[in-house]
Amino acid sequence: MGDDSGDPSMSTRLLGRYGGPIVAGLGFVITRFFVAEAVTLSGEPIAVAATAGSLVVGLSLTVAGVGLAVGAFTSAFVADVSRGCLLGTGATAAAIAITIAATSVGMIDAAVGTQLLVANVLLAGAIGGMVNGYRKAFLRQRRAAVMRGANRARFINRLLRHEVLNAATIIDGHADLLRDDGGDRERSVGAIRRGAARIESTINGVGTIAEDRTRNAVSLAKMIRTAVDSVGDGGRYDRDVSIDVGSATADSVRVDADDRLSIVFERLIEHAVDVRGAEIVRIETTVERHAATVTMIDDGSLPSDRQRGVLERGSFPEFDDPTNGFELQAASLLVGEYEGTIRVERGEETRVVVRLPLKSADAAVAAVGVEYPSLVRAITAGFAAGIAMGGLFLTASGTLPVIGALYGAESAAIGWITHQFHSVVFALLFVAGVSRSPLSDRTHRPLAASVAGLAWGVLLWLVAAGLVMPIWLRAVGILATLPNLPWIGLLSHGIWGVTLGVGYVLIGGRFE
Template sequence: MGSPGREHRPPRSVCGLSCRPARSGAQPDVTRIGCVPAPRRLNTFRVVASVVFCHTHESMRRTFTPSGLVIALLGFVLTRYTITFAHAEASTAFVVGGIVPLVLGLSLSVCGVALAIGSFETWYVRTIAQWTVLGAGVIGLLIVATVYGGPSSFAEDVRTIGLFSNVLIGGSVGGALTGVYAAQNKAAQRKLLNRQNRLVILNRLLHDRVMNAVTVIKGSAPLLRDGADTGLESVDAILEKAESIEAVMGSVHDLTEPGAGAERQPVDVPEAVETALQQARERHPDATFVAQSLPSDLLAYANHRLADVVGQLLKNGAEHAGVEAPRVAVALDTTPDTATISVSDEGPGLPDKNREALENGTTISERGDPTAGLGLYLVRLFVHTFRGSVHTEVTDAGTTVSIALERVSESAEGESAAPADSSLVGVTPARLGATALSGLIAGVVMGAYMHVTTGVVPVIGALYGTKSLLVGVLTHEFHSLVFALIYAGLLTLLPRWWRTTWIGTAGVGAAWGAVLWLVAGGLVMPIWLNLVGIATPVPNLNPNSLLAHLLWGTVLAVGVQVSRRWFVS
């Protein structure tokens, strides 16, 4: 895992090709973590659905994406801006003229939260955020220029009907949809580029590796036929090249159908590591391979390619160490939820380009030799089919590459496949959608209880400009949806027991409801009401409100468990 280009041979990939670094800035092949391909055809339904229902280390299950919060914050601010302008209008006029921008603005906030905690690549979310801000900014500048350049009566009309804020929300939503299309198109281009590169790789694999093996076999077979003294050597050469052809054909299958046969299943991690170590010692007799902290029994979700992934990292460490007798160490660390395989070498350090290929993914090559970086490309491809994560650390002592996998729980031992909604790389789209539905149901239950017992639901509408039952119900449901999605993100940070058991998820749901009662209901809401002219004590810690929030959290948790057990899985 040292720096390529030295006197030592470049690392070899699983298929035997040189593993040179990919070009800086090359693009990943997929739109989401987990190697989920972009849809072939773009349409509005898929775009909207991908936005709404759409761990860098063992302590975190995914990289948090701040760009999504930019979208959420923009939607909230613009919605509040809309209500400020519409506050002077009568309630009926507000419902008719303000309900559409209210729903659009709150929907933008929900989409932003989903993008922030969902399993999207960082570049994908950033692209949408940039277009969203651009859409709001351009429309805002146009409106401001029109107001200042037009008659004073027009400026007054803009303030009276809330045209400025409404159009601003429209620009943001339009920018967000444009950003989704832009991100999808970029992902499709990257996918096509990778397919093109794969064709070149297949041609070189079949021509160079296979034809070379065939040439050796043709040269050795006549010696056997003629009974030459080199018979045993000829047999060994034929067997070696036959194994080479077999390995190449396996790589051909991986390149042409990267998702085929990639179903996750429980894999004995120590056994896979030992297999990789044995093969590495045979291929690199001058290197020292040390196994540290290998337990006797540990299952994690992966597939038959796990040994190849570890073996590729071992070869990289041995072939780029920069010394005649390199030392490569393998360690296996565990938590209740994860199994982390760490491969460390004493080389000069993994270049940034190679780190980018492992952690964030790159195309095989956009210029020059398309076989460059193939080994690291396949490592990333396989790890993400495991729904695991890759982390690299470069120090003066060398490089450590860590692969985090999801452990098999005791209750799941004996099962032949991984649960559909289990992942180490964040909240899966299926779980995100199920949580959103559960949040809406929990919001209805909580709203009905609050309206019957206290009649406070219309007051929620006052947060946005009017004491309207319709506005109160809508805003309450959007709040419930946002907080439910955050709940899904929080669950990914907790040990498996809290995420998978009825008692655990219910306890987290009730605790989350209590936090919302204390912070959102007890502090934020009364302060907000005072700002809009409704006198409210601060803090306002109403016991009945606590009961309502606990009810909301419990219903949400039950919905999540029901969906997980009977629908998502």
């Protein structure tokens, strides 16, 4: 499964959703109030040079957080990386506090060296924590893959031994009856044919579960309908069984799976009815930011702890257990292949909640999910656009260093670093925004991308440069016109947007 513990904890769900912005904010706070403050306290060129590296590292941490927020990463991955970042920063902050207390220093000294030391220690902790979080996420995925492989082998072995050997025993017994010319010949021939069909069905079923398939976008609604149609409306049972799709799912909601997904729902329904005696099964679906959830509610007997363990943790029993059946094991294996999770809620009714990652969905509910290669292209295009804009702005007005003043340092070097930082962040937001909009299918050509980039640049000129920047400058004690909308700003932001749009498409970027 996607998570060793089955259903993720509340902290994991929160970090999976908000971890990116938290990391971005943490990097920005450390950079703004420690690194940039060191330059403010000194103002010497040496101090500027000394802090440039730390400034780049701190702002890069912020960019990484933005990338986590808009990238197509799983919630578990984002949670692992952001948790590592927070723990690393917290540990180093605690170490600093203990050191201050132990040396009887009432407050951090205002010297440049001390500010830089604190900033570098915090940044080292944050980045070290992110690296450790990435390693944890990688190891968790490998561990889950190894566990799925072992479970698959165990499942195949048991299914073949149980189904095929039973069928073979029946065939052999009836063959003896035919050889002895005793018994009911027609009955024996029918039993042999059923046994042969059972063996064929089992082999085909094993092949379906065992083979590796490429995941793609499949319609969740279609998979649910296929499963319900396969099981039937109760005609296959000797009692009344109702299977109801409670809340319909739009066909446009697609999950990252394959056409075997219908087997998951089919097997869960069969287990509820055949093993736990359910007479009513209701299926409900909801769509979240990164995942779609299918909840199967039934009135059967409550699942045992062992059955729950198979579904939630992939804890396959060491020995054959008729109460588990092969249905739960097949569902667990396939959901694990899709990096989804299964949660079992036991109450007056049993609720089996299958959570699957989205591949694509309605624009109204689609998650922002820029693939990693596109993130790299967006950063590259943003950097190039920043150079084009900065060159024009600096040549025409010579006021680029004022951007550094936002961080407390009116320096050309700091101005360039922070300008490029803004350019990259806004480039990431541009690619993420266009990718989730109805324009995504129309902006893969340079001309269309340049128009979209131009519109984004003009919007930034009006809002970011015209309103936010002067308000920010006033907050740090620098007089600024409000609103601040000079013509050179419009021209430079327009060039930035066109360069960004064209550059992103020309280097192979796609809005999807």
